């Protein structure tokens with residue numbers, strides 16, 4: 621039996637396998653029905669293309685393909701480079717904990733809390749996070765907690781650094797996504813830092829980027845900058861659709 625230190629951490633792919641299985645199933649269904657109603661052949665073809673596209677994206681995101689998830693997380697980590705690493709970090713929407721764990725490794729004096737809603741099987745997902753932290757040998761400084769970005773379970777001014785990677789656009793119960801940024805800023809200590817990466821350049825989700833920046837300034841913070849990361853060289857053209865990485869950007873600054 622492999623000991624914990626010999627085991628591998630398990631980080632999930634941002635493109636869930638259901639995005640391949642469901643369209644593949646629909647493609648077969650409508651393809652079959654097209655023998656009776658030929659017009660349905662179009663739907664069969666459409667779902668076939670969707671299944672192929674998401675299979676390609678899943679491969680590109682994984683370490684066995686283009687390792688794009690790690691590269692996108694690196695863009696966020698680069699914005700933290702000049703931090704002294706002393707203090708408490710909050711990772712909002714931590715998934716299986718890859719970013720929380722990488723921050724712990726990069727900043728050995730930091731303490732990290734990763735929170736996520738994780739869906740209905742949240743207890744299992746949180747256990748996977750804890751196991752990943754043990755496998756990566758940072759479980760003494762990283763802990764995970766169930767909670768939503770919409771209403772963070774922390775007092776104001778608790779953290780020295782707050783990060784979040786590709787989460788806010790997924791929060792379904794908050795229509796105005798800028799409220800999630802405001803909520804994240806609430807828990808930062810005065811003078812503390814933030815680095816958020818999300819689809820900030822997608823007007824459908826965040827509205828005009830200049831208006832968004834103006835709103836954030838109006839909350840009385842010390843600095844904020846929006847960086848377009850969608851133009852990064854490692855992102856293949858096919859993944860630059862708005863709902864993938866075509867509108868991704870980083871908001872970083874100081875409270």
Ligand SMILES: C[S@@+](CC[C@H](N)C(=O)[O-])C[C@H]1O[C@@H](n2cnc3c(N)ncnc32)[C@H](O)[C@@H]1O
Pocket residue numbers: 634693712713714715716718719735736737738739767768769770784785786787790791792
């Ligand atoms: C694309 S994944 C990104 C995960 C992680 N940040 C990373 O870099 O790998 C989006 C994550 O947002 C989480 N999420 C969705 N809604 C949330 C909410 N209301 N509060 C906290 N996390 C949420 C999902 O459970 C999922 O883990």
